Amino acid sequence: MCDRLGDVFRINICLPAGRCVLKIPLNAKPQTVRVQFEKQINNIQRLKTTNGYMFNKHLIEISIATRIDRNKIYQLRHEVYALELMQHPHNEAMRFEDKLDQFNVYIVAKINAEIAGFISVTPPDQNDYSIDKYFTRNEIPFAVDAGTFEMRILTVIKEYRGRPIAVALMWAAFRLIQSLGGLNIMAIGRSEVLDLYLKLGFKATDKVVKAGEVTFTLIHGQVADLHDFIESNLKSTFNKVKQQCDWKLSIDFFKPATCYHGGAFFDAIGNEFDDLNKRRNIINADVLDAWFDPAPRLIKELENHFSWICKTSPPTDCAGMANGIARARGVQPDNILPGAGSSDLIFLAFREWLTPASRVLILDPTYGEYVHVLENIIGCQVDRINLLKANNYALDLEQLVNLAMNNYDLIVIVNPNSPTGQHVPKTQLENALRQISPTTRIWIDETYIEYCGRDQTLEKFAVRTSNVIVCKSMSKVYALSGLRAAYLCASALQLEKLRSISPPWAVSLPAQIAALVALQEDSYYEECYEQTHSLREEFSKELLKFNSLAVLQSKANFVLCYLAENGPSAETVVSKCKEMGLYLRDVSNMGNNFNKHTIRIAIKDKETNQKMLEIIKQVLDD
Numbered sequence: 001m002c003d004r005l006g007d008v009f010r011i012n013i014c015l016p017a018g019r020c021v022l023k024i025p026l027n028a029k030p031q032t033v034r035v036q037f038e039k040q041i042n043n044i045q046r047l048k049t050t051n052g053y054m055f056n057k058h059l060i061e062i063s064i065a066t067r068i069d070r071n072k073i074y075q076l077r078h079e080v081y082a083l084e085l086m087q088h089p090h091n092e093a094m095r096f097e098d099k100l101d102q103f104n105v106y107i108v109a110k111i112n113a114e115i116a117g118f119i120s121v122t123p124p125d126q127n128d129y130s131i132d133k134y135f136t137r138n139e140i141p142f143a144v145d146a147g148t149f150e151m152r153i154l155t156v157i158k159e160y161r162g163r164p165i166a167v168a169l170m171w172a173a174f175r176l177i178q179s180l181g182g183l184n185i186m187a188i189g190r191s192e193v194l195d196l197y198l199k200l201g202f203k204a205t206d207k208v209v210k211a212g213e214v215t216f217t218l219i220h221g222q223v224a225d226l227h228d229f230i231e232s233n234l235k236s237t238f239n240k241v242k243q244q245c246d247w248k249l250s251i252d253f254f255k256p257a258t259c260y261h262g263g264a265f266f267d268a269i270g271n272e273f274d275d276l277n278k279r280r281n282i283i284n285a286d287v288l289d290a291w292f293d294p295a296p297r298l299i300k301e302l303e304n305h306f307s308w309i310c311k312t313s314p315p316t317d318c319a320g321m322a323n324g325i326a327r328a329r330g331v332q333p334d335n336i337l338p339g340a341g342s343s344d345l346i347f348l349a350f351r352e353w354l355t356p357a358s359r360v361l362i363l364d365p366t367y368g369e370y371v372h373v374l375e376n377i378i379g380c381q382v383d384r385i386n387l388l389k390a391n392n393y394a395l396d397l398e399q400l401v402n403l404a405m406n407n408y409d410l411i412v413i414v415n416p417n418s419p420t421g422q423h424v425p426k427t428q429l430e431n432a433l434r435q436i437s438p439t440t441r442i443w444i445d446e447t448y449i450e451y452c453g454r455d456q457t458l459e460k461f462a463v464r465t466s467n468v469i470v471c472k473s474m475s476k477v478y479a480l481s482g483l484r485a486a487y488l489c490a491s492a493l494q495l496e497k498l499r500s501i502s503p504p505w506a507v508s509l510p511a512q513i514a515a516l517v518a519l520q521e522d523s524y525y526e527e528c529y530e531q532t533h534s535l536r537e538e539f540s541k542e543l544l545k546f547n548s549l550a551v552l553q554s555k556a557n558f559v560l561c562y563l564a565e566n567g568p569s570a571e572t573v574v575s576k577c578k579e580m581g582l583y584l585r586d587v588s589n590m591g592n593n594f595n596k597h598t599i600r601i602a603i604k605d606k607e608t609n610q611k612m613l614e615i616i617k618q619v620l621d622d
C-alpha cells in the first residue's frame with residue numbers, strides 16, 4: 001500500500017516473514033528507490049540477525065510433539081543436560097529417554113520448522129512422576145493425587161534463548177493441564193529459571209535437590225489459583241506472547257470465557273432441581289422472565305399431550321413452526337428461521353458471518369451476550385456507540401448513521417435496549433437504517449418489542465431489505481423462557497446459508513407447540529403487556545420514594561435504578577438482598593458507561609413487587 005505524507009511517499013511492504021514501512025522523497029531518483037526497496041525486502045526475508053532469529057509475531061510455532069519431534073527431543077535432551085548443563089553423564093547413544101516418556105506429552109516450540117524448545121507434561125494416570133527420583137511422597141509438602149500433573153524438562157535450545165519461548169511453553173503446558181481438568185501442578189525448577197516459575201504464580205517449597213551440576217527446587221501451584229493470578233496480573237503479558245506464537249494446539253490460547261446472564265437465583269433453588277419447592281422462597285428479579293403465566297390454552301395443550309410430547313421427536317426442520325410464525329407476522333416461511341432461543345441463533349449466525357478480521361459496531365451498554373460472542377468467542381474488532389446516562393441512554397440515530405459509514409461488517413442494535421429499557425420508535429429507526437450501506441449487515445434484537453406495541457416491529461421492513469435481520473426471542477413476552485423458542489426474520493438470502501447449517505431438531509417439540517399456540521393468543525398477551533406497564537409504573541413510583549434511589553423510565557418489563565453515589569454500591573445492595581431471598585442484577589459488567597451504583601430489577605406481580613420494595617427499603621436503611 002502506498003500513500004503520500006507531505007513531501008514523502010510512504011510504502012507499506014508486507015511479506016509472510018514480516019513487514020516494514022519505506023519512506024521515499026518525492027524527488028528521489030529511480031535508482032535510489034530501487035536500491036532502498038531491494039534492501040528492505042532482503043531485510044524482511046533474512047532469517048537470522050546478529051542476536052539470533054529476527055522477531056516475527058507468527059514465528060514461534062507451539063504444537064504437540066510428533067514421533068519425529070520426540071526422537072529429536074531425546075537427542076536435544078542429551079545435548080543440553082549432559083553436554084551443556086552436566087546434569088547427567090554423557091552416553092554413547094547421545095540421547096536421553098526415561099520410563100515416563102512412555103506416557104507423557106511433549107509440547108514443542110519451533111522456529112522455521114526447527115525445534116527451539118520443549119516441555120513435558122506428566123499426567124496422573126500412572127501415579128509415577130520424575131520427582132519420585134528425588135523425594136518420597138511423605139517428604140512432599142502438598143497433596144499428590146488424581147488431579148496432580150507434573151511439568152518437567154522445560155528446555156530452550158541455546159541459540160534461541162532471549163525470546164519468550166520458555167514462557168510460551170509453560171503457558172502451553174498449563175493450558176493443556178487446565179483443559180484436561182487438572183487441579184494441581186508440580187515441578188522441579190532449575191535455579192536459573194526458578195524466578196520465571198515464581199513470577200507466574202507458582203510457590204517454592206524448601207525442598208532442594210542437586211543432580212550433577214544442576215540445582216532444582218520443588219515448586220507447586222493450584223490450577224485455579226494460577227489462572228486467577230495470571231488473569232489479574234499478567235493478562236497483558238500473555239497477550240503479547242500470544243502475538244508472537246503460531247498456536248497449533250487444539251485448545252484455545254486462553255481459556256474461553258463464559259457470559260454471565262444473571263440467573264444466580266438457581267444457587268438457592270439448586271441446579272440439579274432436587275427440590276423445586278425452594279423456588280417459592282426466592283424472587284428471581286435478576287433475570288427478565290415474564291411475571292405472568294403462558295396463555296391458559298397453551299398450558300392445557302401441553303398438559304393434555306404431555307406424555308406423548310416428552311417421548312416424541314419433533315419435526316426435523318421446524319417447518320410448521322416457521323409457517324405459523326410467518327403467517328402471524330405477515331411474511332413468507334422462507335423469511336423465518338426458528339431456533340432454540342436467541343442465544344442459539346446468535347451463536348449460529350455470528351460464527352458463520354464473522355471472523356477475527358471482522359469489524360462490528362454495538363451499543364454500550366447492551367445485552368452482554370453480544371460482546372461475549374464477538375470479543376471472546378470470535379475475536380472481532382468491536383466498536384461501541386456510547387449511550388450516556390446524561391441522555392438517558394438514548395441512541396443518537398445521526399451518530400449511528402455517521403459511524404456506519406466506516407464499513408462495518410455487522411451492526412447490532414437491541415431495541416428496546418437491555419438493560420436500559422429505552423426504545424427507538426419504528427419510523428425513526430427505519431429511516432436511519434435506509435441510510436446505511438446494504439453491504440453492512442444490521443442485526444435488530446427485538447426481544448422486548450411487544451411491550452412497545454406489535455406495530456413497532458421491523459420484521460416486514462427487514463424482509464424487504466438485503467441486510468437487516470430481526471432476531472425475535474419468544475421467551476420474555478410469551479412466558480416461554482424455559483422452553484427456548486426464537487426465530488430470525490429476514491430476506492431469504494440472509495437465511496439460506498444459516499438454514500443449511502442449523503442442526504436438525506433445533507427446537508424441542510414442546511417449544512414448537514407452545515410457540516404456535518402462543519401466536520394465536522394475542523388478546524391474552526396484550527392484556528399481560530398492559531398489566532406489565534401498570535405494574536412497572538406503580539413499582540417505579542414506590543422506588544422513587546426512597547431518597548437514595550433514582551429510576552430510569554423503561555418501555556419493557558424491568559427498570560434501571562441508580563443508587564446514591566455516596567451510598568452502598570450495587571454489589572453490596574445485590575449481596576444483601578440475596579441474603580433475604582431477593583435476586584437483583586448488578587449491571588456494572590454490562591457496559592463501559594455504568595458506574596458501580598446501578599442495578600436492574602425485573603417487574604413481577606403486585607404482591608411480589610411489594611415484597612421487593614420492602615426488602616430493598618430494609619437494605620437501604622441498614
